Amino acid sequence: MSCPVRFNYSAIMVVFIVSVKLMTCEASEGESFPETPKELEIQRGLKKRERECIECHAKEEPGKIRDWAQGLHARSNVTCIDCHKAEATDKDARDCPGTEKYRDLKISPVVTPLDCSRCHPAEEEQFSVSKHARTWTIMTDEIKDPWMKGMNNEIERAVGCNICHGSDISSGELTVENWPNEGCGRKNPDGSFGSCVICHTTHLFSIEEARKPETCGQCHLGPDHPQEEIYFESKHGKRYLAESDRWDFDTAPDAWEPGVNFSAPTCAVCHMSGVGPLSTSHDIGERLKWEAQAPLTIMNKDHDGDKEREKMITVCTQCHSPRWAKNYLERYDDAVENYNENYFKPVKDVMDDLYEKGLLTKWPVFDEEIEWSFYELWHHEGRRARMGSAMMGPDYSWWHGFYELKHSYQHFIKLAEEVKEQGHGSPVYVPGAGGKNLTPSKINPLPAEWDNIKNLKGKPIKQ
Template sequence: MMQIVRSAAHAVWALACLLMLSLASPAWAADAVVATKTAADAAIGKKCLNCHGPEDQPGIYTEWKNSPHAANNVDCYDCHKAKPGEPGAFEHKGALIHVVVTPKDCASCHQTEVAQQQRSHHAKAGNILASVDNLLGEVIGGPAAVNAGCKQCHGSTVEVDAKGKPTPQTWPNTGIGRKNVDGSLGSCSACHARHAFSSAQARTPETCGKCHMGPDHPQIEIYNESKHGILYNANLDKMNLNAKSWVAGVDYTAAPTCATCHMGATKDQKGTHDVGERISWTLRPAISSKINMIRLANGDEFDQPESAPLPKVGDAVKGSTVTEVLTWEQRRDKMKTVCATCHTSNTVDGHYKQFDDVVDLYNDKYAKPIAAVMKELEDKGYLTHQPMDAKIKWTWFEIWHHEGRRARHGASMNGPDYTWWHGIYEVSQHTYFKWVPELKEVVKAKDGNEKFADELLAKYFKPIAGHDWFFNGMGKEQIDKVRKGYEERYGAGSMK
């Protein structure tokens, strides 16, 4: 959430954090800053504009001048002011400031929004850099690609030099899970970019699409394919994006955006900056599971698979105490409340039935049996326990991390092409005609024959009805049905 500046010369930038407006957008809250501003602080704020004003930096100045911050007497120094001994603090033109303004600074005005953001999936996005994704980037690609690629979405760990200024290796950074020098997580301007800090920008799907795009998480492409995206683009002038109050069904009805469903307010539900609160499946890992949410007294939260026993409020967990438990059903009900703004219960329940069926199909037919085979190959010495050191591991990675995710996300967001052609179709093709041949190659390389591979397929694949065609071929009835439809369209004898 914070687009980063390169130097202290961009001091006004920091105001971005302060517009962590809830998407239900109550009146903008500057009281905390304004009430505590001294005459000396106000004088320093005016001094900032001598260098960062309309003559020298008109882009920064004009955006700030037209923002709610300026309208509410919040200036550069209100956000960049530092205390002695703070990490990243340094003296600039007679004032102690810091360049890296963080959610902790934003919380002086936007306490509720920051508390929600700090516990959310967004704040933890930097943790992905310890995963196999980062291994691919750092080791196989190279650190420069990760720094300018992965970390610009997920966030880097910001470092400062001996003078208190952020290092060029870690700055600028727009990562939504950025690890800041004061221990806070995230960057507000990833969604509310400097220096206008527009709530309208944060409500547009394009803002989310800056990170949620591409082969492994194409949410923006799926959204644009969906009826929701089509309606949004056709009715942009009716979306009331700049409104202070932005309640679905009250302030706009033409279409939902990403923010509407995952963060926005309805007549019956407040907005939130906790973007995972309404998510009932995790669609990221190799095998999906429904997830319960456990909230803790220390302000953190975590997801727990449906299969794990639920703690109770008051239980000691992860060095803290459980304060709230949201089951996957409750999380789904929160999302259904948004859906109900425009849809009947039959439509909403039907969507979730179709969505669940696709995830179950992917899990049960492909992911679980392939994962079981891969485990046996490793446990019995056909593969090492090292990641990404065999062709079959790359194939499996792309089946779940690319095609499998696209299928699941496509079903979740009403994107039929991503559910099938970019999803389950490619999962099927790569399972049968890439992964299975590679399985046989791996076994033959060790044993000199394919016997163990055939045994694994018989054990894990053959009992699943959906794989019957692969072992026994399509039945005559299936082929005749296809032939009839094909020849009705293209003429007798057209299907050979």
């Protein structure tokens, strides 16, 4: 279990909450929303500066302050300054209208995992080694990242990829492109990566929210990673829908137990929560045997996959027999092998052969039709087949998965034959790829051949 710094916590509890007149809102007749609260009365011992932030911001942004007032932080005397104070030398330090008068007080709207780690060191430590925190690096890695190479442009990444994966605010400059952003691997000004608010949103910072599957579903959905849809197809998800209004979601970690507080697992239960003998972990790569997001499924690279499998079985056996759990997960292993051997490896061999013979151009990655076909085969249907088989979503395993894989395979082979007959791939023009700052030069230098794509009207690109 985690051990936040409990700075004289019991003494704090005596002072108790900001007398939350702030939340006494009167609903006038015929209105669906109560009137904005007008009064904030603070009756406990807060320093002048701490009070000022709350009082002024309660007028400026009442919604935000009501959130904070209802969360455990307000109850524990953790105020705005605890999270938003910046050192004058911080890259993101600045003033707000209420702090200008204090020479020695700077604030920042950016609050990073390192800021939270002052009081929650264990959570930060686990999170920082997880894939969630490392995804910016993974995403912008030149070798692994064909997505960047000629399919999209900066604005498309800013409104798409970066919202889930995180933007680069490391310079401390907050621009239209990089801010606001609360992506899971955001590159922060203090050298840390990621954001805790992907699961505990501001300013409630609730444990209940993080335990609910919809929270993870903000990012884990759609054609290439439909974990949320799979969950709601599963019996576990059905149970959640049928009875979670009677479950208890805010019990302390390690005391939140199957059969007592809930009767079916949510994403957090299987991937994070301290159930049975297991401890809560903020490293979501634990408990996984495979890397099923990859083109060719490989064993978990960050942990010992076989040992992690045992942890997952420990989760299942809080509610199921060992035979049930083991058989189910071994069936998943077989599905992984089926995908690797019968679908991925054969198409990969064909692609390698076409590149080797010089029939396809390696750069740009997405300039030939068959390259799109290959990409979708592993990234869309190939992932769906695997994820559905891991998490009890038969519609995703079969109709959106293996069935679609068969279909794509046939299409892929047709395209490969066409390439051989023509002596080159069928070129496609990629609109939007030539937009502003196509590839940030630091990440991915622009090769000279790229200019050719602008003239590409049905002709193959010459390397």
